[in-house]
Amino acid sequence: MNMLRRQDLKVIAASIAGFAILNGLIESGVIGAFWQFNLIMVGINIILSVSLNLINGYTGQFSLGHAGFMAIGAYVSAILTTNFQLPFLLALVVGGIGAAILGCLIGLPTLRLSGDYLAIATLGLGEIIRITIMNIQYVGGAAGFMGIPHNTTFAWVFFVMLFTLFFIKNFVNSSHGRACIAIRENEIAAEAMGINTTKYKVMAFTIGAGFAGVAGGLFAHCFYIINPTSFTFMASFNYLIMVVMGGLGSITGSIAGAVVLTGISAALADWPEFRMIIYSLLLILLMFYRPQGLFGNVELLDAKWVKRLKGGKK
Amino acid sequence: MEFTEQLIQQLINGISLGSIYALIALGYTMVYGIIKLINFAHGDIYMVGAYIGFFAISIAHVSVVPALIISMIVTGFLGVLVERLAYKPLRQAPRISVLITAIGVSFFLEYTSMYFVSPQPRTFPAVMESTAYHLGVFVINGQQLLIFAITVILMVLLTYIVQCTKVGKAMRAVSFDTETAQLMGIDANRIISVTFGIGSALAAAGGVLVGVYYNSIDPLMGIMPGLKAFVAAVLGGIGSLPGAMTGGIILGVVEALVSGFISSTFRDAAAFAILILVLLFKPSGLFGKNTREKV
Numbered sequence: 001m002n003m004l005r006r007q008d009l010k011v012i013a014a015s016i017a018g019f020a021i022l023n024g025l026i027e028s029g030v031i032g033a034f035w036q037f038n039l040i041m042v043g044i045n046i047i048l049s050v051s052l053n054l055i056n057g058y059t060g061q062f063s064l065g066h067a068g069f070m071a072i073g074a075y076v077s078a079i080l081t082t083n084f085q086l087p088f089l090l091a092l093v094v095g096g097i098g099a100a101i102l103g104c105l106i107g108l109p110t111l112r113l114s115g116d117y118l119a120i121a122t123l124g125l126g127e128i129i130r131i132t133i134m135n136i137q138y139v140g141g142a143a144g145f146m147g148i149p150h151n152t153t154f155a156w157v158f159f160v161m162l163f164t165l166f167f168i169k170n171f172v173n174s175s176h177g178r179a180c181i182a183i184r185e186n187e188i189a190a191e192a193m194g195i196n197t198t199k200y201k202v203m204a205f206t207i208g209a210g211f212a213g214v215a216g217g218l219f220a221h222c223f224y225i226i227n228p229t230s231f232t233f234m235a236s237f238n239y240l241i242m243v244v245m246g247g248l249g250s251i252t253g254s255i256a257g258a259v260v261l262t263g264i265s266a267a268l269a270d271w272p273e274f275r276m277i278i279y280s281l282l283l284i285l286l287m288f289y290r291p292q293g294l295f296g297n298v299e300l301l302d303a304k305w306v307k308r309l310k311g312g313k314k
Numbered sequence: 315m316e317f318t319e320q321l322i323q324q325l326i327n328g329i330s331l332g333s334i335y336a337l338i339a340l341g342y343t344m345v346y347g348i349i350k351l352i353n354f355a356h357g358d359i360y361m362v363g364a365y366i367g368f369f370a371i372s373i374a375h376v377s378v379v380p381a382l383i384i385s386m387i388v389t390g391f392l393g394v395l396v397e398r399l400a401y402k403p404l405r406q407a408p409r410i411s412v413l414i415t416a417i418g419v420s421f422f423l424e425y426t427s428m429y430f431v432s433p434q435p436r437t438f439p440a441v442m443e444s445t446a447y448h449l450g451v452f453v454i455n456g457q458q459l460l461i462f463a464i465t466v467i468l469m470v471l472l473t474y475i476v477q478c479t480k481v482g483k484a485m486r487a488v489s490f491d492t493e494t495a496q497l498m499g500i501d502a503n504r505i506i507s508v509t510f511g512i513g514s515a516l517a518a519a520g521g522v523l524v525g526v527y528y529n530s531i532d533p534l535m536g537i538m539p540g541l542k543a544f545v546a547a548v549l550g551g552i553g554s555l556p557g558a559m560t561g562g563i564i565l566g567v568v569e570a571l572v573s574g575f576i577s578s579t580f581r582d583a584a585a586f587a588i589l590i591l592v593l594l595f596k597p598s599g600l601f602g603k604n605t606r607e608k609v
Contacts, residue, residue, distance in 0.1 A: 062410070109594055115409075116352055120548065121593045123541075124586035131583040142579075233541075237417050244414050273429055280421035283414065288403055291411035 357540015
């Protein structure tokens with residue numbers, strides 16, 4: 001335990017140093033507006049993919065409705081800051097809670113399903129959320145919700161992301177998280193061992209939805225306008241791809257997946273006509289040659305080659 | 315009286331739309347029945363089918379039925395090709411990898427077609443004059459009759475293939491138990507390819523019919539119908555052919571009624587609401603078999 005804490009402190013120190021460097025580069029203008037925007041997107045995508053990984057990777061419940069929860073968080077927080085002038089942090093938190101409550105309500109009935117059925121049910125629910133928002137005139141309907149203050153900065157995204165990562169990491173390492181992993185490995189065996197499977201599945205789903213809502217809030221406050229078309233099931237696919245690409249059940253994997261995929265799509269932005277073709281081919285090839293994702297289900301710091309690199313104890 | 319008229323009219327519209335969903339849903343249900351894959355690329359196969367039909371009519375100047383047959387053959391081979399190149403190497407891989415590959419194939423088909431045929435919607439050539447036939451109080455037009463006729467013919471043909479031919483018997487055997495079927499001397503890979511071919515050909519027929527019915531096609535047209543056809547397949551009981559047919563028709567009718575009597579923006583939501591209700595109360599669908607998970 002002691003070792004773990006020390007490693008956590010090291011990681012926090014390293015990430016704050018990394019933040020200082022990146023922020024310095026942004027302030028001094030070395031990183032231009034385009035890449036600054038992409039850094040913000042990387043942060044938001046990391047929150048989304050890590051929270052989805054909690055549901056899909058750790059608990060083994062195949063959800064395809066993440067964009068729906070993101071939409072709830074985005075709209076709730078945007079309404080609070082734009083129409084009620086509440087502080088940004090409070091709006092983010094309320095957006096997250098809103099998404100979490102909805103996640104819980106949706107999770108309770110649907111998590112009885114498993115596998116493909118759950119996937120398609122969550123996909124359907126995500127679409128229902130989006131279509132419902134599209135029909136609410138108070139938030140602009142299909143045209144989108146306009147006039148949102150531009151509050152999201154790199155610092156906001158970075159520290160919310162850091163909080164998310166440590167929250168989910170600690171959750172996974174807690175007894176609750178272990179119960180979730182047991183459900184993933186074998187639901188019937190987990191139940192036989194006395195784990196309340198429904199409770200833990202809904203818990204993981206609620207937490208994942210909550211963080212998706214927070215990410216949605218950050219997303220809404222970086223564009224001035226949000227539109228229901230940003231939250232289609234295609235967006236959910238995108239986060240699923242990040243999670244699978246990094247490795248189901250690996251937090252560092254999800255980070256890598258989000259960084260790599262956001263990076264690829266930014267780098268290919270100059271060739272819009274080929275962008276999605278190359279992207280899809282990369283995806284297929286990755287599944288051929290590395291179906292378990294970049295990291296499999298181990299963390300970067302626990303991977304064999306990193307340990308060998310560091311030498312020392314087993 | 316006016317209400318009844320409108321109701322009957324929406325029923326006719328619904329059944330025509332539903333026939334198209336049913337044609338796509340058949341491919342989904344066959345593929346799912348045999349390799350347990352939600353083939354997200356199926357909707358895009360349908361889009362490719364529509365484009366092949368479009369080019370056959372506008373460039374080769376054939377009439378609608380030959381265009382339909384050409385499109386079904388070419389798209390059938392495309393389906394086999396996709397299966398061979400993208401899904402066959404992953405036969406032993408975890409299911410989620412195959413699913414992600416299907417999403418990848420779907421993106422690939424969408425954006426490659428977009429590159430070649432331009433993202434702008436195309437106007438499908440008017441292949442038949444839209445004569446309206448007045449049957450008593452309600453109206454049915456030529457396109458709708460064509461859709462009914464083609465759908466019925468294809469469904470009869472499919473039922474014949476699956477129930478009465480050797481290939482069909484092998485398909486049923488492989489979907490029932492792949493390993494045992496292989497031990498009995500069935501070449502499962504060939505049967506899976508045939509299934510993809512037949513499913514894709516049916517989707518292509520749906521694509522051409524949609525072009526004829528709505529007069530407009532575009533490279534992203536397959537996403538929503540593809541998803542809804544999957545809903546139809548689940549509604550009918552995945553893996554069941556009569557289920558996919560009924561599911562498609564029911565979905566089409568419900569959508570037409572919702573857009574006719576409530577609001578057309580809630581059309582898509584209605585489809586997904588049906589899906590969730592079915593999954594919650596009867597996950598095996600209308601015609602599906604009840605299976606219990608064993609330890």
